[in-house]
Amino acid sequence: MFDWLQLLSDPNARWILLGSMLLGIGGGVIGSFAYLRKQALMGDALSHAALPGVCIAFMLSGSKSIGLFLIGAAVAGVAATYGIGFMTRHSRIKPDAALAIVLSVFFGLGIVLLTRIQHSGSGNQSGLDKFLFGQAASMVRSDVITMAVISAVLIGACALLFKEFKLLSFDPGFARGVGYPTVLLDQLVMLLLVVAVVAGIQAVGVVLMAALLITPAVSARYWTEKLGVMVVLSGLFGALSGIAGTWISASGNNLPTGPLTVLACTAIFGISVVAAPKRGIVAKRVIRAMARSRLARESETERLRTERGEQAL
Amino acid sequence: MSTFWIILTGALVAASCGIVGCFLVLRKMAMIGDAISHSVLPGIVIAFLLSGSRDSLFMLLGAAALGLVTVFLIQWLHRSGVQSDASIGVVFTALFAVGVILVSLYTRDIDLDLDCVLYGEIAYVPWNTIEIGGTDIGPKAVWGIGLALLLIVLIVGAFFKQFKLCAFDPALAAAVGIPVALFHYLLMGLVSVSTVASFESVGAILVVGMLVVPPATAYLLTDSLSRMIGYSALVGCGSAVAGYYVARVLDASISGSMVCVAGAMFLLALLLSPKHGVLVRQWKQRRFARERSA
Numbered sequence: 001m002f003d004w005l006q007l008l009s010d011p012n013a014r015w016i017l018l019g020s021m022l023l024g025i026g027g028g029v030i031g032s033f034a035y036l037r038k039q040a041l042m043g044d045a046l047s048h049a050a051l052p053g054v055c056i057a058f059m060l061s062g063s064k065s066i067g068l069f070l071i072g073a074a075v076a077g078v079a080a081t082y083g084i085g086f087m088t089r090h091s092r093i094k095p096d097a098a099l100a101i102v103l104s105v106f107f108g109l110g111i112v113l114l115t116r117i118q119h120s121g122s123g124n125q126s127g128l129d130k131f132l133f134g135q136a137a138s139m140v141r142s143d144v145i146t147m148a149v150i151s152a153v154l155i156g157a158c159a160l161l162f163k164e165f166k167l168l169s170f171d172p173g174f175a176r177g178v179g180y181p182t183v184l185l186d187q188l189v190m191l192l193l194v195v196a197v198v199a200g201i202q203a204v205g206v207v208l209m210a211a212l213l214i215t216p217a218v219s220a221r222y223w224t225e226k227l228g229v230m231v232v233l234s235g236l237f238g239a240l241s242g243i244a245g246t247w248i249s250a251s252g253n254n255l256p257t258g259p260l261t262v263l264a265c266t267a268i269f270g271i272s273v274v275a276a277p278k279r280g281i282v283a284k285r286v287i288r289a290m291a292r293s294r295l296a297r298e299s300e301t302e303r304l305r306t307e308r309g310e311q312a313l
Numbered sequence: 314m315s316t317f318w319i320i321l322t323g324a325l326v327a328a329s330c331g332i333v334g335c336f337l338v339l340r341k342m343a344m345i346g347d348a349i350s351h352s353v354l355p356g357i358v359i360a361f362l363l364s365g366s367r368d369s370l371f372m373l374l375g376a377a378a379l380g381l382v383t384v385f386l387i388q389w390l391h392r393s394g395v396q397s398d399a400s401i402g403v404v405f406t407a408l409f410a411v412g413v414i415l416v417s418l419y420t421r422d423i424d425l426d427l428d429c430v431l432y433g434e435i436a437y438v439p440w441n442t443i444e445i446g447g448t449d450i451g452p453k454a455v456w457g458i459g460l461a462l463l464l465i466v467l468i469v470g471a472f473f474k475q476f477k478l479c480a481f482d483p484a485l486a487a488a489v490g491i492p493v494a495l496f497h498y499l500l501m502g503l504v505s506v507s508t509v510a511s512f513e514s515v516g517a518i519l520v521v522g523m524l525v526v527p528p529a530t531a532y533l534l535t536d537s538l539s540r541m542i543g544y545s546a547l548v549g550c551g552s553a554v555a556g557y558y559v560a561r562v563l564d565a566s567i568s569g570s571m572v573c574v575a576g577a578m579f580l581l582a583l584l585l586s587p588k589h590g591v592l593v594r595q596w597k598q599r600r601f602a603r604e605r606s607a
Contacts, residue, residue: 040396040398040399090591091589093532096344097525099343103347103521105572105576105579108571114566120564208413214402215406259413259417273393
């Protein structure tokens with residue numbers, strides 16, 4: 001009972017909690033645009049593709065600075081999006097296969113580089129494998145500050161470009177018609193996805209970062225029909241699961257943060273599926289039962305009326 | 314001798330994944346392969362915890378069950394109004410997270426290594442052998458994957474016509490009385506089987522590479538399904554052999570190198586395939602333009 005109070009009094013833990021909260025918000029916000037644009041699995045591909053970028057950045061610099069990883073992962077992510085786009089536009093490969101090919105080949109390359117770094121045994125490499133699943137407890141304050149700044153920039157960009165992204169999500173043809181630079185905006189969404197992935201690498205890890213981009217957005221979609229509300233809710237769900245995951249991981253049992261965060265997220269999703277108004281299972285059952293009883297009542301009155309009519313005759 | 318066993322394991326994995334992967338690529342379900350390869354992890358771990366042994370049969374059953382659960386959940390979510398790719402993402406990340414947590418919870422008590430499950434350690438294959446009547450008959454993994462490959466070849470061979478029709482025209486297949494849903498789940502079961510048979514050697518994450526990259530390469534090379542399956546198995550085996558030697562030279566992960574070599578082969582096919590290659594088509598267009606102007 002007193003454990004978590006103690007956790008809050010530790011300044012480092014407070015920073016980490018703040019960082020994962022901001023990360024959850026960022027992932028949830030950009031994730032909802034990706035979901036509405038039917039590119040939910042893009043986040044999956046990009047987070048796997050970030051691994052070789054991170055490894056190359058480490059091999060070139062020899063240091064574990066999150067700024068350099070950001071650059072490496074961003075370059076790898078842009079290469080991945082370009083590869084997927086090239087394949088779908090210029091060959092008979094379908095988008096889903098293109099996504100899977102880029103994801104697995106980049107990840108394979110990442111594993112090759114990672115094992116090479118581990119075998120070469122340059123003392124500083126320990127902990128690089130934590131990037132696969134994330135270990136929030138291993139973050140130091142400067143990492144958290146970088147992560148928080150990245151997430152804040154991400155949220156700010158989405159807030160500023162809200163109108164543009166909204167139009168792009170619902171009617172890209174119209175957006176092009178009224179003169180928005182849709183190609184540029186499209187690439188900006190991809191870039192922001194890459195940024196979110198990079199911010200999450202240390203806390204959640206590359207393998208499960210996709211969940212933070214998809215699950216909060218899908219959960220939020222259950223509760224509302226309005227984009228603004230959905231983005232806010234999705235950010236909120238992301239923040240909640242970030243806090244829950246980090247908290248459980250930090251309170252001692254040394255489980256990796258990423259999977260715990262994802263499970264917290266999935267729990268919120270489960271609640272949404274069951275309990276959301278209008279779209280949830282319970283609400284649907286209630287609506288159906290009400291409709292059925294109204295129908296029964298109406299047919300009953302109808303029957304009575306015809307009977308009475310027959311008697312009058 | 315151990316080199317031979319490693320390469321044989323890799324080739325068997327590549328062949329079995331390459332065969333079922335063709336149907337995934339044709340039915341535009343490549344990402345379902347990705348999802349299944351992630352979400353069999355909790356099945357493997359639970360089967361291991363329940364049976365207490367690394368007996369392949371239990372793991373095979375556990376993984377096949379989880380694979381079917383995954384497909385079922387994805388379809389259920391999709392039917393209740395979630396986009397299909399988003400439902401894939403939600404389901405497999407959740408199940409994979411459960412698997413990773415189970416592994417890290419029990420990893421101190423059991424010898425199921427997280428790294429090994431995720432990106433495979435094919436180098437250990439030759440040391441884990443079976444003996445029958447005192448004679449060593451080869452590594453366990455080779456027998457496991459060999460049986461999986463045999464099963465896949467038998468089932469795909471027996472129902473080739475049905476699978477083919479379901480892949481290209483499910484509506485027609487349903488109209489002529491083929492139980493499309495049954496074959497869908499049968500295919501998904503085969504994907505799970507090939508995933509779990511390979512997870513020890515290639516790792517859960519890299520199976521998706523073997524499931525998708527060789528079939529996509531073959532898809533660029535031919536228009537006939539039976540040839541596509543053959544090419545896909547060949548490309549897979551080729552990348553297994555070449556990947557082993559690349560890994561030896563680089564001193565890096567063998568399974569990662571296999572997927573990288575497969576990726577390189579795919580790139581070659583993408584650019585230079587005689588019929589669908591990007592560069593080849595450009596050359597043809599240029600020659601055509603020159604002939605017209607001449």
